[in-house]
Amino acid sequence: MSRAWIAILAAVVLLPMLVRHAIATEIWIFAIFGLGLNLLLGYTGLLSFGQATFFGSAAYVGGYLLKHGGVNVLLVLALGIVVGAVSAAAVGYLCVQRSGLYFIMLTFALNQMFYFTAYQWTSVTGGEDGMPGIPRPAFLGLRLSEPLAYYVFVAACFVIALGIMKRVVESPLGKILQAIRENEVRAQAIGYDARRFKLLAFVIGGAFSGLAGVLYAMLFGIVPLEAIGFVFSGNVVFGTLIGGSGSLYGPVIGAFVFIWLSESVSVIWQRWPLLLGVAFVIVVLFFRGGLVEAWDRLATWWSVRRLRGVAET
Amino acid sequence: MALLRTEDVTKTFGALTAVNRVTLAVEEGTLHSIIGPNGAGKTTLFNLLTGQAPPTSGRILFDGRDITGTPPQRIAHLGIARSFQRTNVFPALSVLDNVWVAVFARSRRRGLGWRPADRYPDLTERALAALGEVGLGDNARRAARELSHGEQRQLELAIALAAAPRLLLLDEPAAGLSPDETRKMVALVRGLKGRYTIVLIEHKMDIIMTISDRVSVMHFGSLIAEGTPAEIQRHAEVRRAYLGGIVAP
Ligand SMILES: Nc1ncnc2c1ncn2[C@@H]1O[C@H](COP(=O)(O)OP(=O)(O)O)[C@@H](O)[C@H]1O
Ligand SMILES: [Mg+2]
Numbered sequence: 001m002s003r004a005w006i007a008i009l010a011a012v013v014l015l016p017m018l019v020r021h022a023i024a025t026e027i028w029i030f031a032i033f034g035l036g037l038n039l040l041l042g043y044t045g046l047l048s049f050g051q052a053t054f055f056g057s058a059a060y061v062g063g064y065l066l067k068h069g070g071v072n073v074l075l076v077l078a079l080g081i082v083v084g085a086v087s088a089a090a091v092g093y094l095c096v097q098r099s100g101l102y103f104i105m106l107t108f109a110l111n112q113m114f115y116f117t118a119y120q121w122t123s124v125t126g127g128e129d130g131m132p133g134i135p136r137p138a139f140l141g142l143r144l145s146e147p148l149a150y151y152v153f154v155a156a157c158f159v160i161a162l163g164i165m166k167r168v169v170e171s172p173l174g175k176i177l178q179a180i181r182e183n184e185v186r187a188q189a190i191g192y193d194a195r196r197f198k199l200l201a202f203v204i205g206g207a208f209s210g211l212a213g214v215l216y217a218m219l220f221g222i223v224p225l226e227a228i229g230f231v232f233s234g235n236v237v238f239g240t241l242i243g244g245s246g247s248l249y250g251p252v253i254g255a256f257v258f259i260w261l262s263e264s265v266s267v268i269w270q271r272w273p274l275l276l277g278v279a280f281v282i283v284v285l286f287f288r289g290g291l292v293e294a295w296d297r298l299a300t301w302w303s304v305r306r307l308r309g310v311a312e313t
Numbered sequence: 314m315a316l317l318r319t320e321d322v323t324k325t326f327g328a329l330t331a332v333n334r335v336t337l338a339v340e341e342g343t344l345h346s347i348i349g350p351n352g353a354g355k356t357t358l359f360n361l362l363t364g365q366a367p368p369t370s371g372r373i374l375f376d377g378r379d380i381t382g383t384p385p386q387r388i389a390h391l392g393i394a395r396s397f398q399r400t401n402v403f404p405a406l407s408v409l410d411n412v413w414v415a416v417f418a419r420s421r422r423r424g425l426g427w428r429p430a431d432r433y434p435d436l437t438e439r440a441l442a443a444l445g446e447v448g449l450g451d452n453a454r455r456a457a458r459e460l461s462h463g464e465q466r467q468l469e470l471a472i473a474l475a476a477a478p479r480l481l482l483l484d485e486p487a488a489g490l491s492p493d494e495t496r497k498m499v500a501l502v503r504g505l506k507g508r509y510t511i512v513l514i515e516h517k518m519d520i521i522m523t524i525s526d527r528v529s530v531m532h533f534g535s536l537i538a539e540g541t542p543a544e545i546q547r548h549a550e551v552r553r554a555y556l557g558g559i560v561a562p
Pocket of ligand 2: 355
């Protein structure tokens with residue numbers, strides 16, 4: 001097992017001892033959300049500013065089913081994944097027709113359309129008040145209504161999601177997406193239909209967002225309107241860039257930092273987004289690869305120093 | 314039968330006719346060169362052949378099949394590969410991956426595959442073979458962006474070769490190379506001769522004259538002459554239009 005996996009498993013075990021269970025759970029949910037975004041952002045080079053579309057749509061559908069159906073949890077998760085993937089297929093199909101700034105604006109504009117639909121459709125979504133009263137039914141004897149049990153459930157979902165994403169980015173598909181990111185013209189010239197592959201990245205990323213959305217609805221028992229709004233879309237981009245979009249684990253680290261800051265520091269200090277802003281500026285100016293790169297550089301610096309020390313004695 | 318045939322292919326950009334009623338036939342197994350001064354329309358002609366842009370009029374036939382206006386990703390699957398005049402690789406990917414994605418593109422029998430990319434030994438072997446062919450075998454693990462300009466030109470060629478194409482279009486493979494590197498590149502292209510059907514764009518006359526089976530001369534978008542290297546050298550109009558003082562009479 002690689003060191004990254006050992007670190008992840010250690011974090012899964014230690015986290016609920018260090019922070020409130022709800023925060024710990026939210027971190028892994030946000031990490032799943034970030035994994036989905038980063039397939040687009042980091043691997044395909046597409047800045048989607050509308051990931052909350054898929055997150056929120058799945059959260060509403062999942063929340064609605066749990067409220068009214070008494071449906072099996074796994075089935076709800078599966079449906080959430082499907083809703084995320086299908087909404088991403090529809091949105092992605094339109095967005096991949098354009099590139100650059102127009103692409104980004106399309107993801108944003110379509111997100112706004114979904115947001116206003118949710119805002120207006122109060123009979124289902126509750127509009128501004130959100131969709132409250134979402135239960136967490138038991139699953140295979142695990143009483144998910146208990147915070148720790150739900151944490152374990154979400155952490156397991158995350159580990160599975162990470163394993164799948166690792167497989168995706170290491171598969172030929174991962175290489176093809178990176179090739180498209182690096183040079184779309186050449187990727188086409190060697191035989192890849194760039195639009196089709198970008199759409200595929202959307203669909204996979206949307207599925208991850210959908211899973212995260214349903215887990216989020218279950219965590220708080222409510223789907224707030226923001227769950228489908230541009231602030232959520234921005235947060236996941238923010239978190240992923242801070243963690244580092246250049247690696248598989250970047251968004252996981254980003255989720256950690258982002259949720260921890262927003263949930264812990266915000267209690268002490270109302271203006272915490274300022275801190276986040278500063279962190280973001282530092283990343284963009286000095287560590288384009290996010291915290292992952294900062295860590296790499298620190299490790300290199302440290303080992304060079306140690307070697308020098310050895311050489312001098 | 315000609316593997317590639319164009320019939321009155323024309324491309325205009327506004328008032329400019331970059332390619333003007335070009336009719337060309339490339340025989341299977343030959344090395345067919347296209348020469349002409351800068352701006353003659355050679356690269357534009359390649360862009361039409363590989364679907365980067367549709368011709369304004371005319372037809373393009375590959376192996377008897379009309380491929381006019383077919384998009385690049387389909388052209389690649391028909392067995393036409395090209396290298397670019399301006400290096401056009403995947404900078405952040407490793408040298409091996411640059412070639413590997415080209416090999417994989419042409420071997421889709423497995424669908425997309427769920428296996429990690431490094432567990433396709435046959436494809437990796439073919440990619441390494443293409444790198445070996447251009448002399449980049451020892452650089453497989455480096456990032457493409459770390460290569461020198463000369464090495465990037467070699468990689469450019471390896472990506473095209475990786476597709477195992479029936480028709481290879483090479484757009485000034487020696488562009489920007491030193492005399493020494495140019496000699497190596499010429500030797501490389503000479504080594505490909507006979508194994509591939511090649512259309513070579515080049516404007517260094519000495520290279521063209523020693524390597525080509527046939528030569529077409531392009532000038533202001535039009536073909537003004539075609540023949541064996543020896544015939545082209547004797548051709549009066551070509552000498553006036555292009556060769557000038559380059560080749561001693
Ligand atoms: N996309 C384009 N738009 C407008 N003009 C172009 C375009 N591509 C090429 N041209 C023009 O067409 C002419 C032929 O260019 P090109 O095919 O690159 O010549 P060559 O490869 O023989 O040097 C040039 O005058 C060039 O400026
Ligand atoms: Mg040219």
